[in-house]
Amino acid sequence: MSESKPKDQGSPYPDVVIQGHDYDGIQEYDNPMPAWWLWIFYATIAWSVFYVAALGMGWIDDYEAQLERGELYVAELRASGGEAMAVEVTEDYLAGLLEDQDQLSSGERTYATRCASCHGMEGEGGIGPAFKADLRESERTTIELYEVVRDGIPAGGMPAHEPMMSAQDMAAVTAFIETL
Amino acid sequence: MTDVRDGSATTAPPGMEEVRYDDKTVRLFVLATLLWGIVGMLVGVVIALQLVWPAANLGEYLTFGRLRPVHTNAVIFAFAGNAIFAAVYYSTQRLVKARMASDLLSKLHFWGWQGIIAAAAITLPLGMTQTKEYAELEWPIALAIAVVWVIFAINFFWTLKIRREKHLYVALWFYIATIVTVAILHIVNNLVIPVGLFKSYSIYAGVHDAMIQWWYGHNAVAFVLTTPFLGLMYYFLPKAANRPIFSYKLSIAHFWSLVFIYIWAGPHHLHYTSLPEWASTMGMVFSVMLWMPSWGGMINGLFTLRGAWDKVRRDPVLKFFVVGITFYGMATFEGPMMSIKIVNSLSHFTDWTIAHVHSAALGWNGFMTFGMIYWLVPRLWKTKLWSTKLANAHFWLAMIGILLYIVAMYSAGITQGLMWRAFDEEGRLMYTFMETVTAIMPMYWVRVVGGSIYLISVLVAAYNIYQTIRQSRRENDDLPDPVALVPIPTWRDDDRAEDGTVATVEKKKHDGGQANIDDILFAIQDKIKHGVHRLLEGWALVFTILTTIAVLIGSVISIVPLLTMPGQVPEIESVQPYTPLELEGRDIYIAEGCHVCHSQMVRPMVDEIERYGEYSKPGEDVYEYPFLWGSKRTGPDLARVGGKYNHEWHAQHFLDPELTSPGTIMPAYPWLFEKELDLSRTSRKLAAMQTLGVPYTDEEVENAAELAQAQAAQVAQELGIQNADFAGLDNKQVIALIAYMQRLGIDIQQDQGDR
Numbered sequence: 001m002s003e004s005k006p007k008d009q010g011s012p013y014p015d016v017v018i019q020g021h022d023y024d025g026i027q028e029y030d031n032p033m034p035a036w037w038l039w040i041f042y043a044t045i046a047w048s049v050f051y052v053a054a055l056g057m058g059w060i061d062d063y064e065a066q067l068e069r070g071e072l073y074v075a076e077l078r079a080s081g082g083e084a085m086a087v088e089v090t091e092d093y094l095a096g097l098l099e100d101q102d103q104l105s106s107g108e109r110t111y112a113t114r115c116a117s118c119h120g121m122e123g124e125g126g127i128g129p130a131f132k133a134d135l136r137e138s139e140r141t142t143i144e145l146y147e148v149v150r151d152g153i154p155a156g157g158m159p160a161h162e163p164m165m166s167a168q169d170m171a172a173v174t175a176f177i178e179t180l
Numbered sequence: 181m182t183d184v185r186d187g188s189a190t191t192a193p194p195g196m197e198e199v200r201y202d203d204k205t206v207r208l209f210v211l212a213t214l215l216w217g218i219v220g221m222l223v224g225v226v227i228a229l230q231l232v233w234p235a236a237n238l239g240e241y242l243t244f245g246r247l248r249p250v251h252t253n254a255v256i257f258a259f260a261g262n263a264i265f266a267a268v269y270y271s272t273q274r275l276v277k278a279r280m281a282s283d284l285l286s287k288l289h290f291w292g293w294q295g296i297i298a299a300a301a302i303t304l305p306l307g308m309t310q311t312k313e314y315a316e317l318e319w320p321i322a323l324a325i326a327v328v329w330v331i332f333a334i335n336f337f338w339t340l341k342i343r344r345e346k347h348l349y350v351a352l353w354f355y356i357a358t359i360v361t362v363a364i365l366h367i368v369n370n371l372v373i374p375v376g377l378f379k380s381y382s383i384y385a386g387v388h389d390a391m392i393q394w395w396y397g398h399n400a401v402a403f404v405l406t407t408p409f410l411g412l413m414y415y416f417l418p419k420a421a422n423r424p425i426f427s428y429k430l431s432i433a434h435f436w437s438l439v440f441i442y443i444w445a446g447p448h449h450l451h452y453t454s455l456p457e458w459a460s461t462m463g464m465v466f467s468v469m470l471w472m473p474s475w476g477g478m479i480n481g482l483f484t485l486r487g488a489w490d491k492v493r494r495d496p497v498l499k500f501f502v503v504g505i506t507f508y509g510m511a512t513f514e515g516p517m518m519s520i521k522i523v524n525s526l527s528h529f530t531d532w533t534i535a536h537v538h539s540a541a542l543g544w545n546g547f548m549t550f551g552m553i554y555w556l557v558p559r560l561w562k563t564k565l566w567s568t569k570l571a572n573a574h575f576w577l578a579m580i581g582i583l584l585y586i587v588a589m590y591s592a593g594i595t596q597g598l599m600w601r602a603f604d605e606e607g608r609l610m611y612t613f614m615e616t617v618t619a620i621m622p623m624y625w626v627r628v629v630g631g632s633i634y635l636i637s638v639l640v641a642a643y644n645i646y647q648t649i650r651q652s653r654r655e656n657d658d659l660p661d662p663v664a665l666v667p668i669p670t671w672r673d674d675d676r677a678e679d680g681t682v683a684t685v686e687k688k689k690h691d692g693g694q695a696n697i698d699d700i701l702f703a704i705q706d707k708i709k710h711g712v713h714r715l716l717e718g719w720a721l722v723f724t725i726l727t728t729i730a731v732l733i734g735s736v737i738s739i740v741p742l743l744t745m746p747g748q749v750p751e752i753e754s755v756q757p758y759t760p761l762e763l764e765g766r767d768i769y770i771a772e773g774c775h776v777c778h779s780q781m782v783r784p785m786v787d788e789i790e791r792y793g794e795y796s797k798p799g800e801d802v803y804e805y806p807f808l809w810g811s812k813r814t815g816p817d818l819a820r821v822g823g824k825y826n827h828e829w830h831a832q833h834f835l836d837p838e839l840t841s842p843g844t845i846m847p848a849y850p851w852l853f854e855k856e857l858d859l860s861r862t863s864r865k866l867a868a869m870q871t872l873g874v875p876y877t878d879e880e881v882e883n884a885a886e887l888a889q890a891q892a893a894q895v896a897q898e899l900g901i902q903n904a905d906f907a908g909l910d911n912k913q914v915i916a917l918i919a920y921m922q923r924l925g926i927d928i929q930q931d932q933g934d935r
Contacts, residue, residue, distance in 0.1 A: 013483075017424055020710070023349040024274040026415070027424035033433055037479060041437070041472035048465035055461060063457055063784050067795075070786035077607035113612050117840040118829070126839070127829050127903075157826040163790075166606050 089171045094142045097175035107176030110169055114161070115177075123180035128158065131180045146174040197668050199344070200661040201273045205286040207560050207659075209266035210553060212294060213259060214642050217549075219301075220254030221635045227251055228631050230847070231814065232624045234837075237847035241305040244847055245773020249316045250304045255541060256314060256404060258297045263549040264408035265293070265332070268355050270556060271415035272336065275352055276343030277666040285335035292328035296321060307771030308378040311806050312393045314400045315369050318378045322370040329366065333359045340720040344669040347717040350431040354411035356724050357439045361403040361731045368735075369396035373868045376861055379767070381868055386801025387455055387749055390809055391742050395446035395735065402442040405540065409548050410438075410477045413505065416552050417481055420497045426483035432713050434476020439727060441470045443734035448519035451528060452783035453809060454798040456748055460521070462738060467519035474512035481505040496571035500551030503579065507543025511536065526601075529779055529813040531620070532593030535586045542582045542634055550574065550641060557645055561652035562659060570644040577637035584630030592623035601787040609790050613816040618843050671718075752799035755927045757874045758920070760862050760888040761895075765920025767865075768913050770808070772849065779810035780819040780924065793820035793925060800928055803874050815846055820925035827895065828902035830918045831909075852914040857892065859885040888916075895919050 013031040021028045054060045061069065087093065097103045112121070115128075123131035130136055140148065149170045152160035161170055192198050230236040230244045237243040269286070273279055280286050299321050303309075309316040317325070336359055340348070348356075369392055372380035382389050418425055425431065447455060447463025482505055485492060492498040514536055518527050527533060558565050565571060599619060602610035611619075652659070708715055716723050742748055758766060769775065782788050784795040796819055801807055825833075832839050835853060837846040862884040870876045880887065892915045899918070900907030909915055 013426075015424075018428055021347075021428065023345065023347075024271075024277075024415075024419075026349065026418045028428040028431070029424050029426055031427040031429070033427060033430045033476075034479060037430070037472055037476065041469075044469045044471055048469055051465055052461060063452060067784045067786065067789075074603060074607045074786050074790070077603055077605060081605035081607060112842070113615060116842060121842065127826070127832060157829070159824075164608060166604070166608060 087168050087171065089143075089146055089167055091141075091143050094146060094171060094175055097171055098178060100175075103172045104176050104179060106169070107172035107174070110165070110173040111176055114165075115173065123177065131177045133180065142174060142178055145177060146171060149174055192665060195668055196665050199273075199277055199664045199666050200279055201664065202269070202280050202283060202286060203560050203659070203661060205280070205283075205290055206266050206270045206556070208290050209262050209269060210556060210560065212290075213262040213266060213549060213553065214638075214645060216254055216258030216262060216297060217638055218635070218642060220251060220259050221631070221638060223247055223251040223254060225628065225631045225635055228624070228628045231845055232621055232628060234845050234847055240851045241307075243772065243849075245776045246305050246307060248773065248776050249309060249313075250301060252314060253300050253304065253316065254297070256400070257300075260405055260409075260541070260545045260549065261293065263545070263552065264358070264404070264412065265289070266556070267408065267412040267415070267552060268336065270560075271351055271411070272339060272355065274664075275349045275415065276339060276345045277664070277669075278339055278343050279661075281335055281338035281342060285331050285338075289328060289332045289335060292324065292331065296324050296328060299324070303378060306378075307773070309770060309773070310370070310372060310380060310382065311770050311775055311808065312369065312382070312389075313397050313811060315366075315393070315396060319370065319372050319374050319380045320377065322366070322372075326363070326366060326370075329359075329363055333363065337720070337724070343720075344666055346669070346671040347714065348720060348723060349414070349717075350425070350428075350435065351411040351414040353435050353723065353727070354407045354414065356720075357435075357727050357731070358403050358408045358411070360724060360728050361399060361407075361439075361443070364728075364731065364735070365396045365399050365403065369393060373871060375864045375868045379861070381865075381872065382806035383872060384743075384805070385872070386804040386807050387798045388743055389804070389807040390450055390453065390455060391447065391459065392739060393807070394449040395443075395738060398446035398449060399443055401540075402445075405545055406442075406474075407439070409508075409545060412548055412552055413477065413481050413501070416555055417498075417501050417505075418484055420495065420501065420551070420555050421485055421488045421491060423484050423486075423488050426480050426486070430476050430480050434473050434480070436730065437473035438470070438476070440730045440734065441466050441473055443731045444738055445470055445519065446738065448524065449811065450809075451519075451521050451524040452785065453781050454796045454801065456742070456798070459738065459742055464519050464521055466734070467516045471513060471516040474515075475509060478505050478509040478512070481508075496568060496575055497551050497555045499572075499575055500547045500554065503575075504544050504547030504551060507539055507547065507582075511540035511544060514539070525783070525785065526597040527593060528783075529811070530593035530597045531589045531623075531812075532597065533812065535589035535593055538589065539582065539586045542578070542585065546578065546582075546634075550578075550638075553641070553645070557648055560659075561649055562656050563648060563652040565644070566647035566651055567644050570640055574637045574641045574644070577640065578634055581630050581632075581634030581637055584633065585627055586630075588623040588626035588630060592620040592627075595623070596620050600791070601785070603787070609787060613791070614841060614843060617814075617845060621845075749798040749802060751802070752797060752928065755800055755802060757803045757869070757876060758923065759891055760859075760866060760880070760884040761891040761916050762920045762923045763865060763869070764857060764859065764862060764888060765916035765918070766808075768852070768917045769920060774818075775808045775810045777810075777812070777814035777846070778816070778818045779813050780817065781809040782817055782819050788817070792817045794928065797928065803869070805869065805872055805874075818921070818924055820929075822922045822924040822926040823929075826902055827899040827918050827922070828906065830921055831899060831903070831906045831914060834914055834917070849914075852917060853909060853912055855913045857888075857911050857913050857916050859888050862888050891919060892916065895922075 012035070013029070016030045017027050018030045051060065055062060058065075097107075118126055118128035119131055120126045123135075125131075125135060129138060148158065150160065150162045150167075152158045154160075165173075226236065226242075227244055227247050230247070269280060296317075300317050303318060303321065304316060308318045310318060310322075315322070336355065340352070371383045373383060374380040384392055414425065414431070444466035445463050447459045448467045449463075451460050451464070453460075482502070485498070485502065488498070492502055517523055518532070518536060527536075554565060554571055596616045596619065599611045599616040600613075604610045716726070780796075782792045782795045789795055829840060831853075833841065833846075834849045836848050836850075837844045838848075863881055866874075866876050866881040866884045870878075870881055889911075893910050895915050895918060896908070896910040899909065899915070
């Protein structure tokens with residue numbers, strides 16, 4: 001084995017080989033455990049005890065409390081954001097969107113991610129009915145279409161989108177459908 | 181044993197004898213490591229490709245859901261498994277100065293293990309799976325694993341029994357912990373009721389099954405991928421560096437703390453699930469406490485190299501070891517961090533976990549294995565390594581491969597996790613699930629590249645070793661077992677210490693007299709003059725028993741109360757067993773490996789409730805044999821998918837997911853529309869469930885097939901009305917799968933409706 005000259009006494013790790021420990025030529029030093037190692041180990045134990053106690057005392061949120069906080073956060077968003085951005089969707093409003101290129105292209109993007117899977121990429125229909133002007137069977141007005149998007153037709157498998165989309169986005173996608 | 185002593189009388193000097201080490205078995209294990217390493221990593225690259233390019237799902241037997249377990253099992257049990265056997269067989273013989281006890285057992289172990297791997301490689305693509313991660317292999321193979329493991333254990337402990345070296349070196353402590361604990365884990369987690377040669381149901385349901393599975397799964401990481409590799413490190417690192425181990429005291433402290441604490445940490449795989457929160461908390465705090473015990477190994481490894489850094493720069497073996505140990509340190513810091521609940525709420529179900537495992541498996545296990553192989557091969561084949569340059573090339577390629585891989589997966593995981601929970605200013609979810617999938621596709625491509633580079637690096641290694649072996653063939657006519665001269669052990673009959681106090685006690689006893697108390701105290705003092713632990717190292721059996729107790733304490737405390745204490749799984753009135761058809765559909769879901777991509781566990785978080793519906797309750801899963809919560813959400817959660825779409829949507833989606841979900845990475849399952857639904861075992865399946873406590877009536881069990889047929893006819897008719905193209909599928913598999921999909925989450929909806 002290599003040199004095993006003891007180091008000076010000042011070093012925390014004097015590197016003294018333990019006599020009698022020789023396994024297939026492998027020796028071991030009698031060094032102490034690093035102090036920082038021990039202290040961090042103790043700290044994790046202390047922290048664990050603290051955590052369990054704090055959770056028990058309610059100082060740290062358990063799952064239920066975390067969920068409540070999350071719900072509150074979303075409810076606040078809805079109260080404030082929802083108000084600021086609320087639009088009242090009327091016949092006139094929808095008619096206005098049909099002229100608004102920005103809104104129509106936003107509607108097109110929404111259509112691709114949320115509608116195309118059932119109504120076809122080009123509105124040619126599939127699981128859901130077609131929107132393309134020449135294939136279209138329904139005679140709903142634009143505002144009626146909007147209501148279908150919003151509330152769904154549960155019996156037919158069409159989901160309500162109000163929980164997932166803003167009024168503005170639903171209006172934009174309705175307008176886009178009308179251009180198909 | 182006779183061959184070991186052969187010729188000792190004629191050639192060995194007095195007091196010495198010859199040992200002939202069995203290196204043939206070690207050579208076999210090394211070759212198997214390389215072979216299965218390449219196979220396992222190749223499959224890894226294939227499934228990585230499937231996740232960016234679904235067309236790479238090559239037909240029924242080679243879809244992602246079926247191949248991913250092939251990859252994980254191959255890497256863990258075939259690659260790492262054979263590597264640790266090579267390490268154990270090589271180092272144990274030298275550390276105890278004895279040949280492995282039985283050549284026959286060694287042979288049975290080697291070939292038995294390879295047979296199991298081959299069986300896994302065949303049955304998993306065939307869809308024969310118990311679903312529980314790293315315990316997928318169906319019961320006959322699980323049984324074979326138990327047998328081969330026992331063979332290994334007998335061979336190992338028998339070798340300890342006939343050892344010449346009295347004291348067990350730290351590497352052996354880790355091997356002992358490995359052998360004992362893996363046996364316990366494997367048996368408890370594989371308790372199943374067979375319903376056919378390659379089909380069975382776990383005897384635990386839902387929350388219980390989940391707890392036992394992750395107690396197993398986490399400790400498979402501990403006792404297959406950590407402890408034996410620490411043993412490997414403790415032998416091969418000081419050998420290669422020619423330096424003493426940094427601290428014997430640290431070895432003792434970190435061994436016992438690691439073995440004791442690791443076993444508790446399993447529930448950190450189940451944070452925010454319907455596992456009771458106390459269990460989850462326990463898993464978390466023990467994971468945090470595990471940080472330093474893990475780092476003890478890293479410190480002892482890296483500090484052993486103090487003063488040898490110039491060597492590290494020159495020697496590829498040490499280079500591999502240093503990087504391997506560094507990855508170990510990173511992964512064992514990251515692990516405790518990820519087990520903190522709030523971190524886990526982001527990381528769980530995402531590719532962050534995948535990044536974590538790969539920094540451990542490719543970095544720690546891969547690099548330690550190859551460091552060992554580069555050190556071993558020249559010694560085993562009695563020649564020089566063919567090319568050091570190639571070994572260095574391997575090193576750098578592997579580094580680049582890992583870094584690309586993990587950076588891509590960290591960014592994919594964190595990106596997707598944040599997208600899942602993002603709300604817009606109006607309090608609506610910002611992204612659809614598909615948008616979160618599309619967003620990480622570039623990262624998935626980088627993974628394909630990183631993984632391929634790592635695979636190439638391993639091919640480079642294999643070529644280098646192939647050439648080394650050819651070179652050995654040219655230089656050596658054959659490779660006889662190496663012979664070592666070792667002192668004939670006297671410690672067994674001569675437990676006398678130098679001053680003879682022990683002998684005094686013995687002698688007095690022998691003479692029928694009474695040893696007085698002083699004699700005994702002197703004897704004890706003498707025995708422990710090198711510390712109690714030193715004494716323990718001389719008692720292999722006691723050492724093994726204490727290790728077993730250390731792992732049993734945490735096991736019992738984390739499992740038994742959950743299974744037996746009342747109130748852990750509150751009953752939900754409306755939750756009913758599956759119909760026979762739905763149960764068949766569930767088995768198709770299992771065989772296709774849908775659970776590999778889909779979770780069925782809505783966590784109590786606003787975004788998940790918003791996206792999927794009410795969060796999952798423990799009582800919902802009382803008939804889930806086995807549980808199907810999943811651990812990775814490559815696709816959306818399905819716990820509440822029942823009724824979300826009509827039958828037609830599902831049929832379209834299974835036939836060609838691209839139709840309903842443009843850009844999806846879910847494979848197409850056209851064969852479900854062709855393959856007949858097999859109802860021949862339905863009755864037996866219900867009977868097995870009945871045995872397990874599912875309240876099926878005897879009538880239902882008896883008429884299971886007819887009941888299934890009737891429901892299938894109804895579902896098929898509904899589907900045919902929705903779309904005439906799908907008419908007449910009555911007895912096809914897809915009908916059962918749709919029936920199962922439509923059932924998911926329905927019971928609890930009814931419960932809420934009732935209220």
